[in-house]
Amino acid sequence: MAVIPNEQPLFSLENLLAGGTGVEFEQQLQVRAAHLDLPVVLTPEACALLLETSAEQWRLLPEDTRARGLVQDLLAVGLLIVEEGEPAQPRQSDQRVRDGHWWALSAIHHRHSRWAGVDSASDMVKNHLVTAQDLVQQLGKPPAEAPDRQAGAIALPRAMPDAVAELLAGRTTCRNFDPDRPLPLDVLAGMLQHVLMAQAQVETEPGVRFLKKNVPSAGSLHPLEAFVVARNVEGLSTGIYHYHAVAHELGREATQPEDMDGFCLRLLSGQHWFASAHAMVVLVCRFGRNFWKYRNHAKAYRAVSLDVGHVSQALYTAATAKGLGAFVTAAINESEIESLLGFDPMVDGALAVCGFGWRADAMATAEFDPAGQVWTHWGQT
Ligand SMILES: Cc1cc2nc3c(=O)[nH]c(=O)nc-3n(C[C@H](O)[C@H](O)[C@H](O)COP(=O)(O)O)c2cc1C
Numbered sequence: 093m094a095v096i097p098n099e100q101p102l103f104s105l106e107n108l109l110a111g112g113t114g115v116e117f118e119q120q121l122q123v124r125a126a127h128l129d130l131p132v133v134l135t136p137e138a139c140a141l142l143l144e145t146s147a148e149q150w151r152l153l154p155e156d157t158r159a160r161g162l163v164q165d166l167l168a169v170g171l172l173i174v175e176e177g178e179p180a181q182p183r184q185s186d187q188r189v190r191d192g193h194w195w196a197l198s199a200i201h202h203r204h205s206r207w208a209g210v211d212s213a214s215d216m217v218k219n220h221l222v223t224a225q226d227l228v229q230q231l232g233k234p235p236a237e238a239p240d241r242q243a244g245a246i247a248l249p250r251a252m253p254d255a256v257a258e259l260l261a262g263r264t265t266c267r268n269f270d271p272d273r274p275l276p277l278d279v280l281a282g283m284l285q286h287v288l289m290a291q292a293q294v295e296t297e298p299g300v301r302f303l304k305k306n307v308p309s310a311g312s313l314h315p316l317e318a319f320v321v322a323r324n325v326e327g328l329s330t331g332i333y334h335y336h337a338v339a340h341e342l343g344r345e346a347t348q349p350e351d352m353d354g355f356c357l358r359l360l361s362g363q364h365w366f367a368s369a370h371a372m373v374v375l376v377c378r379f380g381r382n383f384w385k386y387r388n389h390a391k392a393y394r395a396v397s398l399d400v401g402h403v404s405q406a407l408y409t410a411a412t413a414k415g416l417g418a419f420v421t422a423a424i425n426e427s428e429i430e431s432l433l434g435f436d437p438m439v440d441g442a443l444a445v446c447g448f449g450w451r452a453d454a455m456a457t458a459e460f461d462p463a464g465q466v467w468t469h470w471g472q473t
Pocket residue numbers: 263264265266267363420421422423459460461
């Protein structure tokens with residue numbers, strides 16, 4: 093649980109008439125808990141009571157009427173929980189966090205950095221933060237693109253281009269997909285096989301197995317599950333599938349979005365330029381697999397985030413090799429996939445969405461290709 097002193101600016105006519113700026117600040121104590129989705133604003137008195145309540149030992153309801161009232165308010169918002177009976181939901185949610193071996197600050201960060209109902213694409217337009225020029229106008233200049241050079245630094249030789257260099261250089265985040273050209277199922281299968289499939293496994297003792305994949309993973313635990321959103325794949329009905337990394341198969345989820353276009357747009361927080369990708373992969377972390385080893389560990393959440401980065405880069409590289417465009421985004425409304433598939437975000441957390449497919453012939457949304465690797469090199473204009 094984290095208590096955050098929050099100051100909200102408020103317009104005050106009184107202040108303005110008295111010759112002030114018209115802005116006053118309302119001070120609030122916001123409490124964020126890892127088992128609750130939303131912050132709760134508390135009075136200093138309720139906050140003090142909460143802070144002096146043990147997180148480990150049950151206590152009887154206080155006799156004193158005022159204290160009892162405060163406790164009941166805290167029970168109603170789920171910050172205090174009852175040992176048995178109703179309300180059961182905050183207790184169960186709290187228990188799942190405790191059982192999950194989260195490091196407390198990571199747990200709060202993860203729970204409260206998730207989005208629901210955010211339209212980042214519209215927000216960017218509304219706040220004039222779309223182009224680099226907009227950004228500089230609103231935010232001033234960014235720190236330099238690279239630190240100052242060091243005197244006496246050793247000049248390095250430039251390597252001759254080879255196949256790996258060309259493959260890496262051919263990657264550009266794709267924001268323009270071709271809706272008229274479906275992606276063959278075997279191309280999707282190849283992407284999954286090269287990046288996410290277990291290439292081998294080791295059973296260290298009965299029932300304990302570790303997978304070998306083409307991407308690295310902290311502790312060799314591979315906690316990321318791939319939920320494939322098939323939008324435009326030949327031979328595969330539109331829908332959401334779980335990819336089984338050992339069996340190399342797609343299991344269709346029992347619950348599917350009623351409106352796939354709307355679902356994808358909301359999942360991608362309004363980023364329509366990604367929503368038309370032929371296939372997307374929602375990377376969902378089974379935290380329990382990593383936290384089994386990295387128990388209550390300050391680096392565990394960072395490690396699973398790095399696992400996501402490796403999968404994303406490998407998907408980019410494999411896509412480039414197959415002549416596809418790819419993307420990754422963390423600007424997602426996690427709540428969309430969580431509520432559809434019934435995930436507790438502290439157990440199975442969506443961390444990013446990757447996607448890939450055939451590029452469109454024309455660039456409607458800007459891509460960053462200053463070296464002309466994609467848009468001239470491949471004959472696209
Ligand atoms: C972690 C991560 C998150 C990203 N999120 C977004 C995003 O939300 N929307 C978007 O259009 N691009 C996103 N990108 C793509 C970057 O904008 C892109 O990598 C950058 O502009 C450089 O272009 P390049 O990938 O073509 O080299 C993301 C990239 C990374 C690595």
